[in-house]
Amino acid sequence: MANPFAARAGIVAVGCAIGVTAVLLQYSGNPPNMGICVACFERDIAGALGLHRAGAVQYIRPEIIGLTVGAFLAALIAKEYRPRGGSAPLVRFFLGVFAMIGALVFLGCPWRALLRLAGGDGNAVTGLAGLAAGIGIGVFFLKSGYSLGRAQTQNAAAGILFPAFMAGLLLLLVFQVTFAEGGPIFFSRTGPGSQHAPLLVSLGAGLAVGAIAQRSRFCTMGALRDVILLRDVHLMSGVAGLLVAATAMNLVLGQFRPGFAGQPIAHTDHLWNFLGMALAGLAFVLAGGCPGRQLFLSGEGDLDAGIFALGMIVGAGVSHNFALASSPAGVAPFGPAGVVVGLLFCLAVGFSMRERTP
Amino acid sequence: MSPSAVKEEQRPMSAIRIDARGLSCPQPVVLTNRAIEAGATNLDVLVDNEVSKENVLRLAKRRRLWASLRQEGPDIVIEIAT
Helix, strand or coil: CCCHHHCHHHHHHHHHHHHHHHHHHHHCCCCCCCCCCHHHHHHHHHHHCCCCCCCCCCCCCHHHHHHHHHHHHHHHHCCCCCCEECCCHHHHHHHHHHHHHHHHHHCCCHHHHHHHHHCCECHHHHHHHHHHHHHHHHHHHHHCCECCCCCEECCCCHHHHHHHHHHHHHHHHHHCCCCCCCCCCCCCCCCHHHCCCCHHHHHHHHHHHHHHHHHHCCCHHHHHHHHHHHCCCHHHHHHHHHHHHHHHHHHHHCCCCCECCCCCCCCCCHHHHHHHHHHHHHHHHHHCCCHHHHHHHHHHCEHHHHHHHHHHHHHHHHHHHCCCCCECCECCCCHHHHHHHHHHHHHHHHHHCECCCC | CCHHHHHHHHCCCCCEEEECCCCCCCHHHHHHHHHHHCCCCEEEEEECCHHHHHHHHHHHHHCCCEEEEEEECCEEEEEEEC
């Protein structure tokens, strides 16, 4: 096959590389068990832009920029850059919003759930179980003909928009523009938002991971979905690689601390850890990719994936402004309500969006 | 029996055609799988991107089906035969 990354050994190697990179980012300054978390980092970007005012989680994360641009460049080189879109964009936007709401009740995307487990955080187990449950519900919809419809080919320039948006964020980060007194761009002085690896390290890691993930089609949601739907363990072998490599690196660096209570940027409310990730998992299936994969697709020119990612960024603003996002102290007052509304939305989407018979 | 012999013997002119262009992952695979489970023995799966091609080929390989590729304008056709 022309693409070695898409072979079994390739996807395992990519999973291992992501796991090692993420743990090294933690070692270089990123928050604990948060070497790369697409949901958390998009949330930090939302905060930096002032879409929410949670002072502890505001930073323009270069990893997100790198993941997108890395995938964009890899797709260009591989001649896979192909602008397309128009498959129910508004539905995808709200799937992104609710995916973020669910992820922030748990406190992490699937990547971080794996990194939390690799760091010894037992609460990740209930999160991952919830993720699998949500994906299981999504598979039911896929089997009964769920579809958001076909994407159409778009103008070549349109596909550059999302990577260009990311490049714009990089400029804001580099020049740290202050648009108003005490106003955006916001950068956390304390808390997770203040913990970050050096800019070039973060950006370089993001670019590398974005490129190899685009080539290998790495997707955490797809891993679970393909096992449930097709008994296909191809993507799962990459996820296993990530988990094993990250755990090994944590052990080597003395970052492995097993337990449930007092885990970094985590809480022990098992019910809402489970249900938050169930919502996220269901939304990922309905949108066709985990948050990381959506960034890589955006880089390839998938405008619908870009809409989903923007939905996630807006969803982070909603989560923190309306007391939906959890904190280490526990679930926020309106978090459970947000998850219930999100599940109802996703079920409505799943039941109502069927492929049209030609 | 060589794969090409299978093709000669078992591929009638009218293979079932699945148009999976523009569909996002995993729908091309789901549609192909559904057709196979419904008893289709000859399939032409039309896709418009590398990822869908890789996924459908992987499905065919896992189900031990004969598969080959042909280009059709900008699109890729995966021919599958049982």
